[in-house]
Amino acid sequence: MKQGGSDAAKRAAGESAAEAVEDGMVVGLGTGSTTAHAIRAIGRRVDAGLDIVGVPTSFQSRELAREVGIPLTELDDASVDLAIDGADEVAGADLIKGGGAAHAREKIVDASADRFLVVADPTKTAETLSHPVPVEVLPAARTTVAASVRQTGGEPTLRQAERKDGPVVTDNGNLVLDCDFGDIDDPAALGQTLASLPGVVEHGLFVGLADEVHVGSEDGVTVREL
């Protein structure tokens, strides 16, 4: 599993993507430590007069956006111009997300955006996706989905909470299976297989969704347009 890079690299990526936000935009606010830098940077710009509204993708991003003064709305009331979100692994325009168990709402927001900017540090980039794929499941389906994942050649692990006994429970009240498939040669096909399993709410494969990837480092930012 990739552990993630330095905070300076994450900050560089987040602040670079925040510069793409323009007056009047509806902005999708992703989840995670890299996106948090973007949200804080957007908050500073709002403080200085930028007129935008944000659409949060999780409890975490909602709370942070409120803290830094970004006005919020929901997808029922607005369509997203630009989404900024992190990733656990990036290969071209394909991503694996869900390290923060927020990928179900993230996918709804990110996929609906006119433009989707990914923020990452260099430890997240790869030629081929191979990070375990987070799969959010209804609690009643965890055993049957795990069995189907094994039949597909994957190794599922029920994600455990770090500061509570028992499993991680998502913002939607579900569980997460981290499914290790090794190298993923055909992310689209695997995504379709996972999505077809009864009880799967959403998987963390974001295939072909990214429009731009901002990779930060201690020395600056590389922006890849896709």
Ligand SMILES: O=C(CO)[C@H](O)[C@H](O)COP(=O)(O)O
């Ligand atoms: O997908 C996510 C949350 O569900 C995050 O964006 C992803 O895990 C990256 O997080 P971080 O920027 O903290 O490394």
